[in-house]
Amino acid sequence: METFVIQFLHGLVYGMLLFLVSSGLTLVFGMMSVLNIAHASFYMLGAYFSYQMLKMVGNFWAGLIVCPILVGFLGILMERFLLRRVHAGGHVQEFVITFGILFVINESVKWIWGTEPLPVPIPPALSGSVMIVGSIYPAYRLFILFFSLCVLALMAYVLLKTRLGITVRAAVSDRDMVSALGTNTPFVFMLVMGIGTWLAGLAGVIAGPFISTYPGMALEILVDCFVVTVTGGLGSLLGAVVASFLIGQLSSFGILFIPRFAIVFAFLLMAIVLIIKPSGLFGEKA
Amino acid sequence: MAGIGAGVLAILFPYILPKFQLRMVTEIIIMALFAMTWKMLLNEGGLFSFGHALYFGLGAYASVLGWLHIKGLSFMSGIFLGGLVAGLVGLILGAFLVRMSGTYFALLTLAFNQLIWAIVWKWRDVTGGDDGLGKFPKPDLLGISMKNPANFYYVSLIIVGICLFICWYFTRTPLGNVCVSIKSNEERAKFIGFNVNASKLILLTLTGFFSGISGALYAQFQEFIATSTIDLGMSTNVLFMAFIGGIGYFWGPLIGSGIFVYLSEYLSSFTDRWEFIFGLIFIVIVLFAPQGILGIVKRKK
Numbered sequence: 001m002e003t004f005v006i007q008f009l010h011g012l013v014y015g016m017l018l019f020l021v022s023s024g025l026t027l028v029f030g031m032m033s034v035l036n037i038a039h040a041s042f043y044m045l046g047a048y049f050s051y052q053m054l055k056m057v058g059n060f061w062a063g064l065i066v067c068p069i070l071v072g073f074l075g076i077l078m079e080r081f082l083l084r085r086v087h088a089g090g091h092v093q094e095f096v097i098t099f100g101i102l103f104v105i106n107e108s109v110k111w112i113w114g115t116e117p118l119p120v121p122i123p124p125a126l127s128g129s130v131m132i133v134g135s136i137y138p139a140y141r142l143f144i145l146f147f148s149l150c151v152l153a154l155m156a157y158v159l160l161k162t163r164l165g166i167t168v169r170a171a172v173s174d175r176d177m178v179s180a181l182g183t184n185t186p187f188v189f190m191l192v193m194g195i196g197t198w199l200a201g202l203a204g205v206i207a208g209p210f211i212s213t214y215p216g217m218a219l220e221i222l223v224d225c226f227v228v229t230v231t232g233g234l235g236s237l238l239g240a241v242v243a244s245f246l247i248g249q250l251s252s253f254g255i256l257f258i259p260r261f262a263i264v265f266a267f268l269l270m271a272i273v274l275i276i277k278p279s280g281l282f283g284e285k286a
Numbered sequence: 287m288a289g290i291g292a293g294v295l296a297i298l299f300p301y302i303l304p305k306f307q308l309r310m311v312t313e314i315i316i317m318a319l320f321a322m323t324w325k326m327l328l329n330e331g332g333l334f335s336f337g338h339a340l341y342f343g344l345g346a347y348a349s350v351l352g353w354l355h356i357k358g359l360s361f362m363s364g365i366f367l368g369g370l371v372a373g374l375v376g377l378i379l380g381a382f383l384v385r386m387s388g389t390y391f392a393l394l395t396l397a398f399n400q401l402i403w404a405i406v407w408k409w410r411d412v413t414g415g416d417d418g419l420g421k422f423p424k425p426d427l428l429g430i431s432m433k434n435p436a437n438f439y440y441v442s443l444i445i446v447g448i449c450l451f452i453c454w455y456f457t458r459t460p461l462g463n464v465c466v467s468i469k470s471n472e473e474r475a476k477f478i479g480f481n482v483n484a485s486k487l488i489l490l491t492l493t494g495f496f497s498g499i500s501g502a503l504y505a506q507f508q509e510f511i512a513t514s515t516i517d518l519g520m521s522t523n524v525l526f527m528a529f530i531g532g533i534g535y536f537w538g539p540l541i542g543s544g545i546f547v548y549l550s551e552y553l554s555s556f557t558d559r560w561e562f563i564f565g566l567i568f569i570v571i572v573l574f575a576p577q578g579i580l581g582i583v584k585r586k587k
Contacts, residue, residue, distance in 0.1 A: 035389050082569065089576050091388070092334055096529055097572040099522060103565025111559050223400060223518070230393045260408055267401040274394045275382045 005133050007252050013141045015248020016148035017210070020203035021221055022228040022240050023155065024196030030172040030235025031192045033091055034083065037098040040222035041105035042197040046071045046204020047213045048109055051118050060123035060209075068201035075197025079190045102218075110215045117214035144206055151202065152241065159237065168192060172235055224251075227270045233283025242281060296443060300436035310551060312439045314544045316507055319446045319500040321527040321539030322453055323493040329533055330462060331489045332469030333383075336392040337399025338497060338524050340379075343516020345372040345498025346505040347406065347413060353422045361427040361506075365445065368502025369495045375402075376494020383490060384483040387472065399521055407513050418512030422505075432506065442503055449496050454536060456492065465489050526564075530571055532578025541579055 025039045046067055053063035078101060086093040121127075122140045129136040159165035167188055171178045179185040211217060228247050232239025247266055254262035273280060299311055320342050327333045349368030352359050359367070379398050386394050406413045413419065424432050432438050456462045464485045467475045476482045505511045514520065523546065531542025549567070553560030575582050 029389075033389070035392075082573065085573055086576070092328070093572060093576055095334070095389075095392075096525065097569060099525065100565045100569035100572060103561050104569065107559050107562030107565060111562060219518075226393060226396060230390075230397070234389065261404070264401060264404045264408070267397050267404060270397040271382075271394065271401060274386070274390065274397060278386055278390055278394075 002133055002135050003256070006135055006137065007256050008249070009132070009137060009141070009145075011249040011252030012245070013144050013210075013248070014251060015244045015246075016145055016152075017203055017207055018221070018224055018228050018247060019240055019244035020148055020151060020206075021200050022225045022232075022244060023152075023237060024199035025225055026229045026232065026235055026237060026240045027168075027199075028193055028196040029229065030237075031168060031175070032083075032094075032189055034094045034098070035234075036193075036196075037095070037222070038078070038101040038105060039098075039196070039200055040218040040225055041102050041109075042071050042075055042200040043204040043207070043221060044109060044215070044218035045074065045105060046201030047120070047208040047217065048113055048118075048204075049201070050205040050208045051113070051120050051213050054120060064202075064205050067205050068198045071201025071204070072194045072198030075200075076190055076194040078197075079193035083193070084186065084189075106215060106218055109218075113215075115215055117212040120208035120213050122209040140209060144210060147206060151199070155237070164188075164191070224266060227266045230280055231270050231273045233280030236280065236282040239280055239282030300439055305435060308435055308439055310547055312435070312442055312507060313504075314540070314547045315439075315442050315446050316500050316503045317524075317527060317543040317547060318540040319449050319503075320497055321524050321531070321543050322450060323497045323500070324524045325528040325533050325539050326453060326456075327489065327493050328528070330457060330465040330469065331486055332387070332472075333486070333489070334388070334392045335395045335521075336525075337395035337397070337518075337521050339516050339518070339520035340395070340399040340402050341372040341376055341494040341497035342501035342504070342520060342524070343406065343511075343513075344375055344402065345369055345501030346511045346515045347419075347501075348372065348498070349502035350419050350422050350505050350511055351412070353425070354419070359425070361425045361432060361441075364425070365499060365502040365506075368505070369498040372498025372501065373491050373495030376497075377487065377491040380487045380490035380494070384486040396518075396521075399516075399518065403513065403516050403518070406516055414512075416513065418510055420510040422509075424506060424509065438507070442507070445499065445503060449499055453496065457536075461485060461488065526568060530568070530578055532580035534577050535580040535584070538578055538580050545579065 021040065021043050024042075025036060028034060028036055028039070049067035049070055050060070050063040053067055054060060057063070082097055082101065083094055086097055122138075126140045126143050128139045130139050130142060131137070157165075159169060167178065167183055171183070171185060171188060175185060178188075207217070224247060228240060228243040231246065232241070232243030246269070250265050250269060251262060254265045277283075300308055303311065320338075323341075324335060324338045327335050327338075345368035348371035349364040352367045353364045383391060383394055383398075407415055409415070410417075426432060427437075427441060430437050430441075432441065457466075464475065464480045467478075467480065468482050468485060472482060501515060504515065527542035527546045528539050529542065530545050531538035531540065535541075549564065550560060553563055557563070571578065577584075
């Protein structure tokens with residue numbers, strides 16, 4: 001029973017982290033119909049920026065605020081100067097250019113910070129443990145859980161209650177109409193790309209002390225992220241929540257029961273969902 | 287004229303090029319076939335495959351397992367076995383893939399690729415897992431030793447040449463035209479009365495088969511295979527090759543694979559971070575020459 005609860009919590013924590021990364025991906029796709037392969041690289045950048053901040057300023061919390069903004073700014077630059085230029089060339093071209101960006105970011109990270117994993121200590125205030133059903137559980141993981149839930153609530157608020165959120169949701173369902181009604185869609189695209197990469201950076205910062213910071217972390221989460229966004233339905237935020245939860249649990253319990261083939265399950269789930277419902281669990285259009 | 291010149295040059299390569307260069311040219315030719323199949327999917331069928339290494343890797347593994355476990359399996363039968371297995375898998379997975387298009391198609395191919403990759407990686411007893419498979423026989427072909435690089439080059443050239451000819455011929459057939467019509471407007475093609483799904487399925491099987499052939503050739507070329515033949519990296523490489531050369535041109539994949547193989551070889555000889563430079567070059571190409579190198583050349587004329 002104890003192992004069950006702990007494993008469930010592990011899955012939940014990883015699932016929430018996945019949600020933070022994939023929500024940005026799915027948001028961007030929903031609006032621009034562009035699958036940003038480089039998305040996970042922005043997540044990695046968040047982790048590395050946070051390492052650098054920690055080294056220079058010595059404060060994790062300052063990094064939590066500043067680093068995602070820097071990452072989001074890079075995302076905006078990417079949209080403005082690369083994606084927008086090839087927008088007329090169609091989705092294939094937009095999709096393909098993000099491959100190049102992925103290479104450039106991943107290799108720059110290796111260039112600047114080396115290939116060795118970098119230690120990012122857990123902030124002192126959260127380095128303790130908490131007792132849960134008789135076992136010790138690291139407080140930092142609970143922080144990830146709590147923090148991600150806050151971000152989820154914030155996103156729900158912005159999307160459902162603010163003018164920006166209404167515009168974004170409208171643009172997801174009919175981009176041309178929103179543009180015709182006088183909204184500056186290129187600007188909104190840029191903003192959404194900024195927010196999406198900001199979310200990825202945020203996830204990267206909090207993931208740093210949890211999963212070690214190393215150059216392979218982008219590709220590792222990228223594939224899981226795809227599984228989440230596709231299973232949940234491209235462009236669906238609710239789908240991202242549900243699928244993140246599913247994948248988190250699947251990987252957590254998969255490792256417990258069938259360690260050897262644990263990674264197969266996520267792909268199997270993705271393939272099965274796509275075969276049965278091509279648009280994903282909560283996706284509308286295929 | 288240019289074609290005849292290139293043909294003569296291709297025949298003379300083993301005599302004029304040093305051994306090291308000949309190896310690279312052989313690799314270019316094998317990879318060109320792989321890139322061609324990827325390009326065919328996109329260009330003829332409008333299908334963007336994000337998991338094309340699946341067929342390449344399956345071809346490589348199937349042929350190697352054949353040479354390892356089937357006694358007396360000849361060179362050509364092994365290559366053919368690789369193509370057959372990859373084509374068969376292309377047919378089976380194609381049954382699910384035909385209903386998809388656009389990003390969803392790309393992602394389902396990715397899912398299948400990752401699924402099979404994970405199985406190949408973890409099923410150590412058969413595939414060798416991370417250690418890969420080596421020390422498999424390299425049978426003679428009609429009494430000619432394949433261990434001689436020049437002979438192997440000629441055989442690869444002939445096999446790839448035949449496959450490329452079939453690919454070219456396919457674009458001329460009515461079926462090839464149906465595929466193009468699906469690409470430009472699937473709804474309309476369906477409405478006119480073409481069997482859209484069957485055409486896509488044939489295209490997927492065909493490209494799977496040829497990818498398998500190139501994978502099997504690649505296995506004999508390297509004399510060793512590992513999960514890198516079937517992983518996401520290989521699926522990305524093929525995309526790079528096809529795009530650099532120019533997806534709108536028949537010879538694009540050949541040019542692309544040539545540039546890719548040479549560039550990766552030379553860049554990696556003087557910097558560890560060659561992929562950085564490569565990524566930059568790729569971004570510049572997509573930005574300024576979306577039709578690839580051949581697109582630039584054709585525009586100049």
